[in-house]
Amino acid sequence: xxKHDIDLSPLFHALADPTRRAMLTRLAEAPARVTxxxxxxxxxxxxxxxxxxVLEEAGLIATSKDGRVRTCAIxxxxxxPVRSWLDEQRAIWEARLDRLDAYVMTLMKxxxx
Amino acid sequence: xxKHDIDLSPLFHALADPTRRAMLTRLAEAPARVTxxxxxxxxxxxxxxxxxxVLEEAGLIATSKDGRVRTCAIxxxxxxPVRSWLDEQRAIWEARLDRLDAYVMTLMKxxxx
DNA sequence: ATGATAGTTAGTGATATGGCTAAGCATGAT
DNA sequence: ATCATGCTTAGCCATATCACTAACTATCAT
Numbered sequence: 001x002x003k004h005d006i007d008l009s010p011l012f013h014a015l016a017d018p019t020r021r022a023m024l025t026r027l028a029e030a031p032a033r034v035t036x037x038x039x040x041x042x043x044x045x046x047x048x049x050x051x052x053x054v055l056e057e058a059g060l061i062a063t064s065k066d067g068r069v070r071t072c073a074i075x076x077x078x079x080x081p082v083r084s085w086l087d088e089q090r091a092i093w094e095a096r097l098d099r100l101d102a103y104v105m106t107l108m109k110x111x112x113x
Numbered sequence: 114x115x116k117h118d119i120d121l122s123p124l125f126h127a128l129a130d131p132t133r134r135a136m137l138t139r140l141a142e143a144p145a146r147v148t149x150x151x152x153x154x155x156x157x158x159x160x161x162x163x164x165x166x167v168l169e170e171a172g173l174i175a176t177s178k179d180g181r182v183r184t185c186a187i188x189x190x191x192x193x194p195v196r197s198w199l200d201e202q203r204a205i206w207e208a209r210l211d212r213l214d215a216y217v218m219t220l221m222k223x224x225x226x
Numbered sequence: 227a228t229g230a231t232a233g234t235t236a237g238t239g240a241t242a243t244g245g246c247t248a249a250g251c252a253t254g255a256t
Numbered sequence: 257a258t259c260a261t262g263c264t265t266a267g268c269c270a271t272a273t274c275a276c277t278a279a280c281t282a283t284c285a286t
Contacts, residue, residue, distance in 0.1 A: 008131070009130065012128040013126075017244085021121065029206075035263080046263095049265095065263090067253055083199060088138075089141050093142075130274085159235080163275085
């Protein structure tokens with residue numbers, strides 16, 4: 001449980017909901033206002049707001065209010081910690097596979113002699 | 114909400130817990146038995162079992178029982194859908210940035226004339 | 227066959243999540 | 257000034273999550 005791990009949970013949690021992922025995909029296309037994001041979901045506004053707060057608290061989106069309209073935008077960099085974690089995991093088990101490979105090679109060489 | 118999206122939720126959910134991520138990291142190093150995985154967590158066995166089922170149901174680990182010992186192993190391919198989804202998101206907003214770039218270029222050219 | 231070991235099952239409780247309605251509060255338009 | 261628009265807050269409910277204890281089962285060792 002490394003230090004950078006701390007904020008990984010809210011990130012993954014935010015991504016664990018299909019509605020929120022759909023919102024992110026929509027926002028990847030272009031920024032949008034709350035009502036606009038609510039429409040395709042069929043959910044009521046308060047529910048949508050909740051999802052948006054989860055996304056915002058995870059840092060995946062940023063919002064700002066102009067008049068009575070709140071505009072939401074994706075924060076692409078926010079995905080990086082997730083990518084990094086995945087890469088780290090891969091690095092670990094790839095290193096392990098390499099060790100295994102090396103071991104097999106040793107066995108084969110021993111057999112040769 | 115595409116078709117392949119269906120199993121992304123359990124995946125992300127499984128990854129949203131620090132204990133489970135720690136277990137995955139441990140398993141990335143090498144397979145391990147249940148007790149071995151429980152130890153560093155300080156959690157009771159039933160709790161650990163729960164976490165393991167979540168991981169297994171998400172397809173992130175595979176387990177098998179030999180005698181009274183259950184051995185858990187990571188399933189590296191299981192991470193792929195997550196990576197793919199992240200890549201898709203990135204592709205979408207990068208395409209958008211490109212369009213924006215192109216637009217800015219148009220503006221600049223118009224100014225030249 | 228006794229007992230220790232390694233999981234497993236069942237059941238409890240506190241808290242979090244995801245949905246809702248109802249009511250409130252600022253704009254923006256007329 | 258009035259009314260519609262676009263959130264926002266508060267509060268409710270069902271279900272899910274994460275932790276626990278207690279009791280059970282199935283090996284393995286002696």
